[in-house]
Amino acid sequence: MLWETFFLALRAIRRNALRSSLTILGIVIGVAAVISMVTVGSGATQKVTNDISQLGSNMLNIRPGQGMRGPGGARSSSDPFTVEDAVAIENNVAGLNAVAPTSQVSRQAIAGGANWSTSITGTTNGYFPVRNWGIEEGRMFSDGEINAGAAVGILGATVREELFGNQSPVGQSLRLGKISFKVIGTLEKKGQSSFGRDQDDVVIIPLRTLQRRLAGNTDVDSIMVSVRDQISTKRVQESIEQLLRQRRSLKNGQPNDFMVRDMKEIIDTLTGTTTVLTALLSAVAGVSLLVGGIGIMNIMMVSVTERTREIGTRLAIGALERDVLLQFLVESAVLTSFGGLIGIALGLGGAAGICLMIGVPFVFNPGIIAAAFLISAVIGVVFGYFPAKKAASLNPIEALRYE
Known part of the structure; x- marks a missing residue:
């Protein structure tokens, strides 16, 4: 039953290829942006760690003076x-x-x-x-x-x-x-x-x-x-x-009247900063996933309206409400999963190019790849539920009479 529903979803997506492509555009952009930001941020963090580690192993740096006093202040003399x-x-x-x-x-x-x-x-x-x-x-x-x-x-x-x-x-x-x-x-x-x-x-x-x-x-x-x-x-x-x-x-x-600076503390501070910036940029990029989810819901609502007679026919010949609900949920999930896969490919390619340009290592993170794919599928289920529920609750007689 599930495989049959899956193939029905593929057929529906292929039947409206252009609309399906435009529908998943927000998901593609969101997934690609998040993966690019996280990958480049991980590379920047690793570069900072490597560069500071090159300054010395378990190093303490001792300097006279009391450091900087206030923004733009100079080190006090001693x-x-x-x-x-x-x-x-x-x-x-x-x-x-x-x-x-x-x-x-x-x-x-x-x-x-x-x-x-x-x-x-x-x-x-x-x-x-x-x-x-x-x-x-x-x-x-x-x-x-x-x-x-x-x-x-x-x-x-x-x-x-x-x-x-x-x-x-x-x-x-x-x-x-x-x-x-x-x-x-x-x-x-x-x-x-x-x-x-x-x-x-x-x-x-x-x-x-x-x-x-x-x-x-x-x-x-x-x-x-x-x-x-x-x-x-x-x-x-x-x-x-x-x-x-x-x-x-x-x-x-x-x-x-002197400073003893631990290089490990500097590493922790800088890597913490890059991690926070990466998370912030990823959150901003993730907004496009929300926009893509809303787009999915809107297009699925249009699809339900266009396929009212088809839904009515299925219900009239014995299909249960849960069958129709499952069909539209799977269709939405498959659609966003394809968007997720395309976004992953674009995100990794974009991250590799950015890392090469700015001179930071490319850090492949399978965890964020799996999470991005899972999130794209979940978005399809969450935002596709309301259109699917609407389709499943149609009255067969009214649906068959729909023009």
């Missing part, structure tokens, strides 16, 4: 860190994998006839495990180079390409400002971060070299800390804050 602060953290805080004091300046990098304005980071070998950043060619700094403040550098992929092209820069020289440096290595390519910054546009040199020869001070802009796996970053953060408060002679009740 005394910078010193190398001794980083050494104290490394020696007195348990559960650490690596500690890297860092300072940054910008200079023009020159090699032969090529030049490139870039960011120069002064640090120690702890920077590489903290940032989860491997050496592609060459080597890291030796202890002697770090202690003596030697003029050696490790190039990011962008600087290497801009200054040396396809040639290996290892062993060659370049100038940073007025100082000549020897290239001892190159970094693995990381690419652009979610904040639009080219992570590979950097030259890494020993911290003491930057302080003495480029910055002219002993300041440390930030201290990066990598926490071991299975160790609570929250507990490590509290230990660091307690240690730095002692070293900076802060009394009870005084606020910290």
Whole structure:
């Protein structure tokens, strides 16, 4: 009985192909929009998570100052860190994998006839495990180079390409400002971060070299800390804050004049934001499903009116009301299910194109596909019920006399 009803529904849809196509247009658009928004949103969330994870594994970033004060406010000034602060953290805080004091300046990098304005980071070998950043060619700094403040550098992929092209820069020289440096290595390519910054546009040199020869001070802009796996970053953060408060002679009740930021908290905040935005956009797109459902109901009402004599004939020869009700419900559900399938195909294709254009990964989510198809079928049943009920309740005699 159900199969027969299904084939009757297909025949009715095929008989009015153009009207059926226009009827499901709202469902197609709604399903396609929802799938596109959810898929692109999932890809954006994954990209944010991956990009921030590239900044470091279980990383804490410690900076002087109290952060931003109000919209557009500047970070409050405070005394910078010193190398001794980083050494104290490394020696007195348990559960650490690596500690890297860092300072940054910008200079023009020159090699032969090529030049490139870039960011120069002064640090120690702890920077590489903290940032989860491997050496592609060459080597890291030796202890002697770090202690003596030697003029050696490790190039990011962008600087290497801009200054040396396809040639290996290892062993060659370049100038940073007025100082000549020897290239001892190159970094693995990381690419652009979610904040639009080219992570590979950097030259890494020993911290003491930057302080003495480029910055002219002993300041440390930030201290990066990598926490071991299975160790609570929250507990490590509290230990660091307690240690730095002692070293900076802060009394009870005084606020910290430094910040300890957990990268996991940043990931949670950004992914939470993208998830909310995705849900909001999907809800807006889902409105078209409601519009499509109303369109289904209207067209089914027209169909019932046009097929009044057919319905009367079925009822007159013995069809029960539930048979007529089932026929129109199945017809409505089949119609919206076809719309759902077309919307799924268009949504996945559109999402793939958008992901390719904006550079986020395409995340296939079978759950949202199944949900979109189910919702489209349910819309057919819900919005098709009133027309189906009207058809089933027709009086056979009146229906046969209908002109």
